[in-house]
Amino acid sequence: MNNIKLTDKLINGKNVLEINLNTLQQYIVLVYNHLKDKENEQHTNITLIGNINHIYDSYAVDFKSICVELLNKSQSYTINIEKNLFKNNLDYFEQSHIINNKRYHSISRFTNSNAINDVYLVCGTDDHRLINYKGKDNQKSYERAKNEIKSMKLLKYNRRFVQLVDYHHDKDNQIFHIITEYCDGGDLSQKYKHLTDINLIFSESYISNYISQLFNILLDLDKHGIVHCDIKPSNIFIHELDDYGTLILGDFGCCKFIDKSTIIEYQDTKEHTLETNDFNSKTIDHEISVSAISNINATRGTIGYISPEAMKRQYAQSCDIFSIGSTILKLLCCHPDDRNNHQLFQSTKREIKISECRYSKQLIEFIHRLLDQSPKNRESLNQILNQYIETNTNNKIITFNLNTPFHNTSVNVTEINFGYEFNQILSIGVLPESLESLVFGRNFNQILSVGVLPESLKSLKFGFRFNQILSVGVLPESLKSLIFGIEFNQILSVGVLPESLESLVFGNRFNQILSVGVLPESLKSLVFGIEFNQILSVGVLPESLYSLKFGRKFNQILSVGVLPESLESLKFGRKFNQILSVGVLPESLKSLVFGYEFNQILSVGVLPESLYSLKFGWEFNQILSVGVLPESLYSLKFGWKFNQILSVGVLPESLESLEFGCKFNQILSVGVLPESIESLEFGYYFNQILSVGVLPKSLESLVFGNGFNQKLSVGVLPESLKSLSMTNYIDRKDLPQHIENLFIRGQRIDIDSF
Structure with a gap:
């Protein structure tokens, strides 16, 4: 940021700042508010309208801003017009x-x-x-x-x-x-204020995510015997990495170190001074009266977030659990009807009031557990976490994103989703016998013993880091779908993959030789990742397989018989560029996609008569002889570089959809395009004169690229045409009578007024 200046412009009655960025050489226009609020906050609600060169005098009242920056006190002073004017270093x-x-x-x-x-x-x-x-x-x-x-x-x-x-x-x-x-993403108190200002609330999915993140923070504190003693919204910062953001705990000025063998550490005997300010960012509202404060003996913490035992200067992990409960309660008070609920809780009655129409019964009950007045009911983090699992059991689904041992008492759960934090050993019997779907998160990388995965399991997905050897019997015979994560690269023995398996996806690192019998005869769909580049012997791919996708690096010769006769869909990756002999592609094949680098001559008979859809990659630019493309072909798409002359008879009479790539710019003779074509799209460089009769009489949709600027004479466009897209102008009299859609330079034209 090299130059900040105040303009003489007003947008909707508010002043405008211009900020010149060297990287863009453009102005970012900010509407901001000079007024101070009760916390002496300046320049709040700074709104980024856009990267523009010209500032307009006004915008519609309901204009959509690109984003709204919530500034804390320190940021408020970074834009100080009097001091920063014309300063560049x-x-x-x-x-x-x-x-x-x-x-x-x-x-x-x-x-x-x-x-x-x-x-x-x-x-x-x-x-x-x-x-x-x-x-x-x-x-x-x-x-x-x-x-x-x-x-x-x-x-x-x-x-x-x-x-x-x-x-x-x-x-x-x-x-x-x-x-x-410095945490420039703001904190939860600022996010709370922002939502209340625009009359929005935290959704339950956000709240559940925050609870999970805060518990993981507690688990890390517990490893070091730290009690934070001042968890509250303004000490929880946000790093915007995803939709929810990553929570970051700060301000350890009140923390204590405790002996893990004890439940309550000791009583503070030092002078009484209650924390009522937050020095890392702006503070939250303080809602307790002075008379109430006089009865508090706590030496650390913030009013409204201090546990009952901390009031007596007794500190343990239960104090932080209570503070998290109070923090979440605060976040549940965004709605206008709920604004006083946290203040009500801070009163001497300690009443917990949460909207039942906005939040689930399970969540409300869980917040009550966190705010239990008895520290004994909060002293066990594991107990609280088990209650958290029960709370997250919704419609027979559990979502668990904590790196702590998993325990489950429900017998009706059918789906479990572990988050990226979870990386604990699973014991036999932990997962319910009713489980049908299991998803592991990014960090899970534990050995799975035989019997851990229940016999009811149908779908299993591993995360990024899983790379453990799988023994025979680990995967249950009920399993139908299996997805490995990116890091998995272990040898698979015969019998590891169950005979029930129908769908298998390997991650990017997998590059092991597959022996005959490893892939079960039940397998219907198989996807290889980026690294796989092993020779496939005859019999490795089961006769049941109907869909096969190779990854980026696969570039091995395929012998006749390697691809099973059951195969209907085949997709090659970027690197594949091998000659295909007659008989390699099975007669059952209906869909074929070549990758970026494929550029081999195709002989007559290579492509099976069953082929329905064919897509060439970027590099393909070979002459196609009559008979190469089978008579069954319905859809054909060429890649970027294809620019070969097409003779009459090359394109089969069955073809209904044809798309040329960017480079194609050859003269088309009458009869080259079969009468069966209904959809035709040319690429950027096509700019040839089209004679009457070149375009088939069955054509309904025609798209020209940006480079086409030839005049279309009367009769060139067939009367069957319903949709036309082009960049140059066309006379109304040259359009077919039954045209329905006309697009010129991407804009739809009203036919009736054209």
């Missing part, structure tokens, strides 16, 4: 900080900084960072900074947590300087 920063011989330039100071904690948004040589000054004559803050650094060191490289970049311990002045990554 880092020299304009008024203050810099030297930490361990590295210079960081101040962009802004957070408005909620105070005498104890000074917080700045800074930038170094690469990414923006967040710098915290902790200490400053406050022994409690100084000691908590030690804990924060210790915890962040333990969680280094774990992307579920805000990462520590650098720190400096000024022992003489008892000050810690802590630099962390």
